[in-house]
Amino acid sequence: MRRLIPHPGLSVLLVIVWLLMANAITAGGLLMGIVIGILLPLFTAPFWPGRPSVNYSAGLAFIALVLWDIIVANFEVAAIILFRRNRDLRPAWLTIPLELDTPEAITVLAGTISLTPGTVSADVSSCGNFLLVHALHAPDPASEIARIKSRYEARLKGVFK
């Protein structure tokens, strides 16, 4: 079973994406989706060497939290763009020490940081222990780093066991 379906989560996601793309649930579409869901992970398995165990319910809670944060942060950044003068802006580079140690978890954290308006992840350190993040307005970089670590990284540790 492991040889046939190396990444069950990816296979299920591919079937769902295929059905959404067809925008209809038909027997033919479902069959085609299952074929793709089995074949694609088989052919791309060499690109996914690791097999992180994912806590899906914690993952869904994390996605909900991030979507909410994106909405809130959008308004904050909109206010900065509209009302704050450039000379009052305090952009900063943040070096975030990572406790996550799998590439998948670090990638999700970096993507989350980039999607939340106001912060963009720029690079990971060559030892894999630090993330370089650019913040649009961070008068107090230390508290911003603590916020990202407690709000996102701590939860991601629960998602990627």
Add this chain to the structure above:
Amino acid sequence: MSVLNSLADLAISAMIVIGATFALIGSWGMVRLPTLMERLHGPTKATTLGLGGMLVGSILFFHLAEGTWALHELLISLFLFITAPISANMIAKVHLHQLRVKPENGVLDPVGPAGQPPVPSAGSNWATYEAPHAASAAATSE
């Protein structure tokens, strides 16, 4: 029925206007912010709430006005959520390289108000500047 119809119209137009407003603010941010790294924050807004608002408006329109479910929109946002951070990351990496170009070797990005990026720790640098250490989480192969 007509009250419901106008309520539906109101909800759909509200979502589209909210989305368009955020896309506009994001573009305005790209024009007025000082340097590249700050400008990068504009488009990340436009793709999240700007596009999200318009897509929700579109789902509502097809459901309320046409009576069908059109959920392609969820895929558009899924693909955007995957690609937007990667393109932002690529632009940031090019900027990191530009910061290290010697002035006599050509055009370089001005250093932003945030200054030069800090060095992460003794014994390692950013992965853009040196090869990832083997067997670390930054390495691309096992």
